[in-house]
Amino acid sequence: MVIQLRNCKILLxxxxxxxxxxxxxxxxxxxxxxxxxxxxxxxxxxADFDGDNDLDIFVVANAIENPDDVTSYSRLYKNNNDGxxxxxxxxxxxxDLLTSEEEVQLTLAQQGYKFSAxxxxxxxxxxxDLFLTYSLKVQLWRNLGNxxxxxxxxxxxxxxxxxxLNIGATWFxxxxxxxLDIYLTDWNRCDSNSMYQNNGNNTxxxxxxxxxxxxxxxxxSYTPFPFDVNNDGWMDLIVTNDLEDPNYFYINQNGxxxxxDAATYGLDNMIDDMGLT
Numbered sequence: 001m002v003i004q005l006r007n008c009k010i011l012l013x014x015x016x017x018x019x020x021x022x023x024x025x026x027x028x029x030x031x032x033x034x035x036x037x038x039x040x041x042x043x044x045x046x047a048d049f050d051g052d053n054d055l056d057i058f059v060v061a062n063a064i065e066n067p068d069d070v071t072s073y074s075r076l077y078k079n080n081n082d083g084x085x086x087x088x089x090x091x092x093x094x095x096d097l098l099t100s101e102e103e104v105q106l107t108l109a110q111q112g113y114k115f116s117a118x119x120x121x122x123x124x125x126x127x128x129d130l131f132l133t134y135s136l137k138v139q140l141w142r143n144l145g146n147x148x149x150x151x152x153x154x155x156x157x158x159x160x161x162x163x164x165l166n167i168g169a170t171w172f173x174x175x176x177x178x179x180l181d182i183y184l185t186d187w188n189r190c191d192s193n194s195m196y197q198n199n200g201n202n203t204x205x206x207x208x209x210x211x212x213x214x215x216x217x218x219x220x221s222y223t224p225f226p227f228d229v230n231n232d233g234w235m236d237l238i239v240t241n242d243l244e245d246p247n248y249f250y251i252n253q254n255g256x257x258x259x260x261d262a263a264t265y266g267l268d269n270m271i272d273d274m275g276l277t
Contacts, residue, residue: 061073114135117132122171135165136166167185167187224238236251249265
């Protein structure tokens, strides 16, 4: 009886493992769903930009825009809610993002000139807006709620062109005032990564120094990721760094400042990092 029971348990475990493995099968469908013209990309961001309860896709091409190369254009794909997507980039106004007339810089460590996209509803109108990072440039595109976007970079308090290799960005409400702020990383071209506070009136202010986020070491930074590590109700921030630089781990001090404390959490010995999730 014991042997039979043990055999039954083994059989049940085997069946469960097989079911789990079968559930993990994936199939490439990009040519079926309308995403076949994508290549040489550096990033992707997903959000329901039009409020129709399905997720749409923005893809970041890595190259300067070239009329002779369709893969050089970043693209917005609308989810048709039937398993397919439609390229609506031109209709949305997300065009001429990085043209050949603009100043750019390429380093051996970077693949291309356009780096990342991040969705965040900075004005709380229910429609996610889009922040884009490039070599020597950033852009904030406001979602107008009608399927189109407007470039509001300069009037929002950002300089559209700068001296930084703007690798990544993330939205989070660091001070719990109900408005999304934004943290921007640089690959050792500028003096520091940057934090911009959302003023609640469609503008942003650079509060990097005020919050104690000026790095004293070189910063070959890539991916910023916010989460509340100590469950105190305030979002903390981890930043991955490339080459020999250890990662940064900033602990939020009730929205008034941040303390870098990677060593306490055992994260100061991580090097050559680029991404995390």
